[in-house]
Amino acid sequence: PPSPPSPPPSPPTPYFPPQVPRSDPQMPPPPPMLPPPPPATALSRTEARFSTNNLGASHCIDNEILNARGDTCHSHRTKDPWLSIKLKDEAAVQAVEIHNRQDCCQDRLGHYQIWLGSSSGEHGEPAHLCANETAPATAGPFLVQCGGLVGQFVTLLLPGTSRIINLAEVLVYGSLLPPSLPPPLSPPPPATPPSLPPAPPAPPTLVFQQDSLVTLTGSDCLYDTEGEAAALPVAGAAYSVEFWMKTNDCIQNMGLLGYGTGDYSASLAMRFSGCDAIVTYWWDNDLTATVPQSLADGKWHHISNTYDGTTQTTYIDFEPISSRRPVQGPLHLTNTNFCV
Numbered sequence: 001p002p003s004p005p006s007p008p009p010s011p012p013t014p015y016f017p018p019q020v021p022r023s024d025p026q027m028p029p030p031p032p033m034l035p036p037p038p039p040a041t042a043l044s045r046t047e048a049r050f051s052t053n054n055l056g057a058s059h060c061i062d063n064e065i066l067n068a069r070g071d072t073c074h075s076h077r078t079k080d081p082w083l084s085i086k087l088k089d090e091a092a093v094q095a096v097e098i099h100n101r102q103d104c105c106q107d108r109l110g111h112y113q114i115w116l117g118s119s120s121g122e123h124g125e126p127a128h129l130c131a132n133e134t135a136p137a138t139a140g141p142f143l144v145q146c147g148g149l150v151g152q153f154v155t156l157l158l159p160g161t162s163r164i165i166n167l168a169e170v171l172v173y174g175s176l177l178p179p180s181l182p183p184p185l186s187p188p189p190p191a192t193p194p195s196l197p198p199a200p201p202a203p204p205t206l207v208f209q210q211d212s213l214v215t216l217t218g219s220d221c222l223y224d225t226e227g228e229a230a231a232l233p234v235a236g237a238a239y240s241v242e243f244w245m246k247t248n249d250c251i252q253n254m255g256l257l258g259y260g261t262g263d264y265s266a267s268l269a270m271r272f273s274g275c276d277a278i279v280t281y282w283w284d285n286d287l288t289a290t291v292p293q294s295l296a297d298g299k300w301h302h303i304s305n306t307y308d309g310t311t312q313t314t315y316i317d318f319e320p321i322s323s324r325r326p327v328q329g330p331l332h333l334t335n336t337n338f339c340v
Contacts, residue, residue, distance in 0.1 A: 043093075043172045047086040049120055050165065052076040061085060065099045065169045072101050075165040083165050084120040084155045085172065092148040093174040096130065098156070100140045101168050107137035108166045112158055114144060116151030123157050130154075139168075150177065204240060207231045216340070218254055227259060227338025233268075234333045241270065242304035250275035250296045256303075259338040266332035270305060280305040280314055282330040289314035289322035 048057040052075050060073035060083060075081045096114050100106045111134045117127030128151065131144035154172050158165055208230040210223055233239035243257065251272050258269025260283070267283040277290040287305070295301055295316075304315045307330075313323040 041173065041175065043091055043174055043176070044088040045085050045170075045172060046088050048073070048170075049084050049086075050075040051080075051082045051084075051121055052078050057083060060167055060170045063169065066102060071168075073165065073167055077162055077164045079161045079163070080157065080159055081163050081165050082121050082123060082155050082157045083167075083170070084122075084153050085170060086120065087152050087154065087172065089176050090118075090150060090152045091172075091174045091176045092150050093130065093146040093154065093172060094148060095146060095173040096144050096154060096156075097171040097173070098135070098140055098142045098144075098167060099169040099171075100135070100138065100142075101166060102139050105166050106139060108164050109135040109137075109142075110158070110163075111160065112156060114146070115155045115157060116146065116149040117153050117155060118151060120153055121155055122153060123155050127151070127155070146174070148174070207233075210340070214340070216256070218251070221339040223340050224338050227340075228335055230335075230338075232259060232335045232338070234335055236309075236330055236333065238307055238309045239268070240304065240306045241268070242302065244300050244302055245295075246298065246300045247296050248298045250294070255339075257340045259335060260330070260333045261336060263332060265330050266334070268330055268333055270303070278303055278305075278314060278316065280312070282326075282333070285326060285330075287312055287314060287322055287324055287326075289316060291316055291321060 045061040048061045050057045050073075056073050057075075058073070059071050062071070064071050073083065075083065093116055098109070098112075100109055112131070113123065113129065113133075114131040115123040115127040116130055117123070128149045130146035130149055133142070133144060135142050154170070156165065156170065208227060210226070214222060216222075241257070245256065253271055253273060255269060255271040256278075258267060258271075260267030260269070262283055265282045265285045267281065269283075270278060270280050272295075273279045273288060273290075275294040275296045276292070277288055278295075280287045280289075302315070302317050306313050306315070311323060311325050313320050315321065
């Protein structure tokens, strides 16, 4: 058998000029010398794949150059077939060496391209083109320089409509990249200051107050002038109304206090309903609060009604008795006809 071909010649050692002593002390120091690049070595190949089939693709990386016919890697005939070789890790590839078949079919290589990429079979952008050559119909080897292009997959592409990849061996020379350092630890987030307690609600504004003890006769309208002079809530505004009362008689539907007009949702008034209920009416838009005992018991009772813009509630003796969320508030309320 013929003797194995000699290995490719070693690349020439880069020349670095020696340091020359400075004769002029005013001269700036020369720039530091760059270290020589790491030597290119044969890289470990872990996997080989064809674009059409994987049958025999591993024969291209089995280190058998002087092989028998059955030991060559052989793809199907197809358009633009490729052979992709996976390296152990990402590497700076300096050269790729292709060994053609020794016995026959050496014209099958012909025009070829070599690409460096990050996935199997990658050619075209974003992969990097290392070579675009045409090999003669000989056994080779054919050595192409890649100049340190970085990738983990070396892809040999045969452009054309009816091509076959049929080779003895493909060797890759270069140097593995150093492992990447883990990202620096992020500083811990600043401690969240404790949240301040919510500010207390603003005290309500008192717009009308009478502290005198009066007797309601059912016919007199008290404090009409004072009420209409006050800035009473109008047009659906939030409000609170409260008073103390004492009676021995069931005064049925007699009114207690109010203001506004007799149109829908245009008043704010409160009245009895029998002996055990208080009605707050916005005129045809009412809320009734009923208690189990009579309010006509000769005792003082505290009555109040509140509206916060959403919910209306009636309290009797400081207990919530009835509440609702009206569809409409006293939207048409005006500061007129005030009466106690």
